[in-house]
Amino acid sequence: MTSRDPLQRRFTQTSRIAQQWLTEWWRLAHLGAVLLVLALSPSSYNPESRKILTRQIYLNTAPILVGFSVLCALVTVVLTRIVLVTAQSYGLSQYALQVVIRVLILELIPLTAALFVALRCTIPDGAELTAMQARGELDDMRRQGQDPVRREVLPRVVAGMFSGITLAALSSMVALVVAYMAGYGFTTSGIEAYVRLSGQVFSPAVTLIFILKTLLFSLAVALIPMASALYGMRGLHGAGVRTSTEMRGLVRMFAVILLIEVASLVGNYY
Amino acid sequence: MSTPPPPLSPTPLEPVANLEIKARLLLLFMLVLVCGSVLFVLYARGAFDATQRLVLMADDSEGVVVGMDITFSGFPIGRVRRIELADDGRARILVDLSAKDAHWLRTSSMFTLVRGIVGSPNIRAYTGMLNDPPLPDGAERTVLQGDANAEIPKVISAAKELIDNLNALTRSSGSVGTTLENLQTLTARLNGPGGALTVLLGSEQEAKKIAVTLDRANALLGRLDTIAAKTDTQVFGEKGVLPETRATIVQLNALLGDARTSMKKVDAVLQDAQAISTNAKDATADLGALRADIDANLRKIDSLINEINRKWPFARDTEIKLP
Numbered sequence: 001m002t003s004r005d006p007l008q009r010r011f012t013q014t015s016r017i018a019q020q021w022l023t024e025w026w027r028l029a030h031l032g033a034v035l036l037v038l039a040l041s042p043s044s045y046n047p048e049s050r051k052i053l054t055r056q057i058y059l060n061t062a063p064i065l066v067g068f069s070v071l072c073a074l075v076t077v078v079l080t081r082i083v084l085v086t087a088q089s090y091g092l093s094q095y096a097l098q099v100v101i102r103v104l105i106l107e108l109i110p111l112t113a114a115l116f117v118a119l120r121c122t123i124p125d126g127a128e129l130t131a132m133q134a135r136g137e138l139d140d141m142r143r144q145g146q147d148p149v150r151r152e153v154l155p156r157v158v159a160g161m162f163s164g165i166t167l168a169a170l171s172s173m174v175a176l177v178v179a180y181m182a183g184y185g186f187t188t189s190g191i192e193a194y195v196r197l198s199g200q201v202f203s204p205a206v207t208l209i210f211i212l213k214t215l216l217f218s219l220a221v222a223l224i225p226m227a228s229a230l231y232g233m234r235g236l237h238g239a240g241v242r243t244s245t246e247m248r249g250l251v252r253m254f255a256v257i258l259l260i261e262v263a264s265l266v267g268n269y270y
Numbered sequence: 271m272s273t274p275p276p277p278l279s280p281t282p283l284e285p286v287a288n289l290e291i292k293a294r295l296l297l298l299f300m301l302v303l304v305c306g307s308v309l310f311v312l313y314a315r316g317a318f319d320a321t322q323r324l325v326l327m328a329d330d331s332e333g334v335v336v337g338m339d340i341t342f343s344g345f346p347i348g349r350v351r352r353i354e355l356a357d358d359g360r361a362r363i364l365v366d367l368s369a370k371d372a373h374w375l376r377t378s379s380m381f382t383l384v385r386g387i388v389g390s391p392n393i394r395a396y397t398g399m400l401n402d403p404p405l406p407d408g409a410e411r412t413v414l415q416g417d418a419n420a421e422i423p424k425v426i427s428a429a430k431e432l433i434d435n436l437n438a439l440t441r442s443s444g445s446v447g448t449t450l451e452n453l454q455t456l457t458a459r460l461n462g463p464g465g466a467l468t469v470l471l472g473s474e475q476e477a478k479k480i481a482v483t484l485d486r487a488n489a490l491l492g493r494l495d496t497i498a499a500k501t502d503t504q505v506f507g508e509k510g511v512l513p514e515t516r517a518t519i520v521q522l523n524a525l526l527g528d529a530r531t532s533m534k535k536v537d538a539v540l541q542d543a544q545a546i547s548t549n550a551k552d553a554t555a556d557l558g559a560l561r562a563d564i565d566a567n568l569r570k571i572d573s574l575i576n577e578i579n580r581k582w583p584f585a586r587d588t589e590i591k592l593p
Binding site: 165193198199207 | 292297337388
């Protein structure tokens with residue numbers, strides 16, 4: 001009997017961990033579905049919530065737009081130059097720009113835009129929501145008959161998604177233009193060939209995967225910090241630094257981003 | 271268990287000037303960006319281009335993908351829209367040609383599908399006769415195929431054969447090895463006491479003979495030199511053969527002049543002799559006739575005499591004295 005106790009304890013612990021894990025993921029998925037429905041419901045956009053939404057959209061997007069675009073342009077110049085020189089040394093310069101477009105615009109830019117939005121906007125928003133939760137403001141709202149999800153979480157999530165999509169779209173355009181200038185110089189003679197090359201890269205399947213990836217990245221970075229703030233995902237062993245809400249939320253977010261990236265790579269290249 | 275951190279005090283919200291307008295502008299910007307991207311991709315894919323259909327028939331369409339360019343003189347003039355199987359099992363490659371570039375293709379245009387070692391295949395169009403009628407819409411043409419990768423096994427096989435041949439040549443018992451050994455022997459002989467001469471003649475004794483012969487030839491040449499010097503004096507010297515000969519020639523010239531004069535006289539004499547001989551010839555001819563007459567007359571006289579002698583009893587001296 002005594003020899004079975006450690007085994008039983010281990011089994012009980014494992015099943016509890018698995019149950020908690022499943023519960024957290026279910027809550028995340030549920031919150032995401034609720035927020036999507038709310039975002040698509042016209043009733044969510046009354047004047048008061050529009051005001052909050054407007055503010056969040058502006059504050060999450062405008063300050064980081066120029067900075068990220070400039071950073072993106074610099075990285076594009078450097079990367080294009082490296083790829084061009086390397087390809088020329090192998091006699092494969094005709095494939096260089098296509099490689100740059102595929103690697104930079106299809107893969108790197110959506111990922112970096114999402115991570116940038118996460119670092120600058122949605123993780124601080126999550127921290128803000130955690131503070132509100134801790135102060136009891138969300139409970140006060142519930143007592144006043146207001147839905148904190150609709151009032152506080154939805155605008156932040158929508159603003160986060162908007163910021164992610166705008167950043168990805170703008171930096172993609174900037175990268176396309178800068179890659180052209182890095183490859184052809186300040187002339188217009190190569191525009192036709194370059195546009196054609198871009199058209200070859202953006203086939204219907206690739207474009208669809210790119211759009212879906214950008215949307216899912218934006219959703220992931222906007223939603224997960226909110227979920228971890230709302231539901232306070234803690235580890236079984238208490239609120240240590242390693243298992244604090246923020247840390248687990250970050251780990252979960254990166255895991256989801258990684259999964260989306262792998263799925264998009266499989267869809268593009270498998 | 272560690273105590274949770276105290277809740278953060280709320281930070282006051284900073285007012286944003288013209289927030290509504292800015293947010294709307296941002297929304298508009300995002301919409302323009304997204305719509306512009308969509309339109310750009312559609313334009314880049316040729317969705318707005320007027321096109322003309324071309325059907326290429328190929329035995330193997332491996333590597334051909336939808337969206338691939340067809341080029342003319344290095345410029346893309348169309349795109350592959352669809353690839354399907356024909357009823358005869360061949361691949362049908364449906365190409366949309368840009369209407370503004372379709373005039374480069376004529377009824378006699380040729381199409382090739384070439385696979386390089388690196389990269390995807392290339393579809394190329396060639397037009398030799400630009401005066402031929404333009405290629406009609408929906409035209410079907412067979413594409414000529416070339417595959418660099420298919421040549422690789424042949425090249426490898428040829429390379430293997432070449433390596434085998436080289437191995438056979440360079441083996442120690444092979445012709446190259448033997449030649450090198452002979453070359454070594456030759457070099458040793460060249461570096462030997464006889465040098466190149468031993469190599470040429472085969473042995474040192476023969477080389478020595480040549481050396482002796484050369485010495486003798488040298489001596490002979492020396493003697494010939496002396497003879498030549500003496501001959502020079504004797505032939506070309508003051509009292510040499512040549513001046514004497516020259517003098518003799520002068521005399522001969524004089525003699526020849528005299529002889530010429532004499533010959534002229536002889537020539538005159540000969541001419542006279544020729545005339546005499548001609549006369550003599552004529553006289554001979556007359557003489558012959560005269561003789562014949564004389565003979566005839568003498569016979570007559572003889573017969574007459576004989577007649578007379580027969581008939582005359584009185585014998586007399588029958589001798590007739592001619593004048």
